[in-house]
Amino acid sequence: MTTPQLHAVVTGASSGIGAATVKRLIAAGWRVTAVARRAERLEALAAQTGCDVVVADITSDADVDELAHSVEQPVHALVNNAGGAVGWELIADAPLEAWTQQYALNVVGTVRVTQALLPALCDSGRGDVVNVTSTAGHEPYEYGGGYVAAKHAEAAMTRTLRLELTGTGVRVIEIAPGMVHTEEFSLNRFAGDGERADQVYAGIEPLMADDVADTIEYALTRPHHVNIDLLVVRPREQGGATKTVRRD
Ligand code: 8X3
Numbered sequence: 001m002t003t004p005q006l007h008a009v010v011t012g013a014s015s016g017i018g019a020a021t022v023k024r025l026i027a028a029g030w031r032v033t034a035v036a037r038r039a040e041r042l043e044a045l046a047a048q049t050g051c052d053v054v055v056a057d058i059t060s061d062a063d064v065d066e067l068a069h070s071v072e073q074p075v076h077a078l079v080n081n082a083g084g085a086v087g088w089e090l091i092a093d094a095p096l097e098a099w100t101q102q103y104a105l106n107v108v109g110t111v112r113v114t115q116a117l118l119p120a121l122c123d124s125g126r127g128d129v130v131n132v133t134s135t136a137g138h139e140p141y142e143y144g145g146g147y148v149a150a151k152h153a154e155a156a157m158t159r160t161l162r163l164e165l166t167g168t169g170v171r172v173i174e175i176a177p178g179m180v181h182t183e184e185f186s187l188n189r190f191a192g193d194g195e196r197a198d199q200v201y202a203g204i205e206p207l208m209a210d211d212v213a214d215t216i217e218y219a220l221t222r223p224h225h226v227n228i229d230l231l232v233v234r235p236r237e238q239g240g241a242t243k244t245v246r247r248d
Pocket of ligand 1: 144177178179241
């Protein structure tokens with residue numbers, strides 16, 4: 001008897017960890033639906049990998065409804081990777097808009113897509129929800145308060161979801177990466193300031209997007225009775241959120 005092909009939906013797939021995850025899962029024989037806002041980037045990824053694409057903004061009810069209706073079933077895995085940081089300020093000075101934006105994207109956006117695809121994941125008979133959070137969801141650091149708070153909320157939501165889905169056959173997995181040098185994470189945080197973005201990774205060998213995609217693939221490909229609750233992954237030189245040892 002041949003094993004049916006597994007199907008994953010990956011959000012935030014137009015670059016970085018999301019795109020790397022699409023590539024890895026396709027190489028491992030999965031069918032993948034890549035979801036992101038930027039159609040051109042998704043089309044390029046589709047041409048390169050053969051993935052399916054859905055253009056959607058996870059902060060939009062209408063887009064996510066459309067995703068739920070258009071995605072082909074069965075869906076065996078949802079990789080909630082879309083997210084990000086905005087700004088670098090003390091809490092005393094941070095614009096509240098940035099806090100709202102980060103909560104809307106990292107927390108509410110993840111919940112929105114999860115709610116929309118949960119029926120399909122349950123119907124598949126072996127569903128997985130993978131939430132890509134951050135070490136910022138487990139350790140605070142100064143100047144990143146809005147992101148730290150949003151990622152703590154996303155991590156707490158993930159643990160709650162696991163309790164709620166216990167017994168349904170759906171695994172809930174959290175991958176918490178530390179410093180990952182992607183083309184966009186720090187650029188977005190620093191409003192397009194490339195020099196500041198590059199300084200984040202100066203003097204260390206950061207994780208690359210594929211290092212995180214590797215851990216996502218690992219968690220997804222364990223026998224289905226094995227739930228990796230939380231996998232924390234960081235560069236060797238980052239001992240903690242506030243301790244990075246750099247070469248001169
Ligand atoms: C990204 C890791 O260290 O910038 O989620 O918070 S960090």
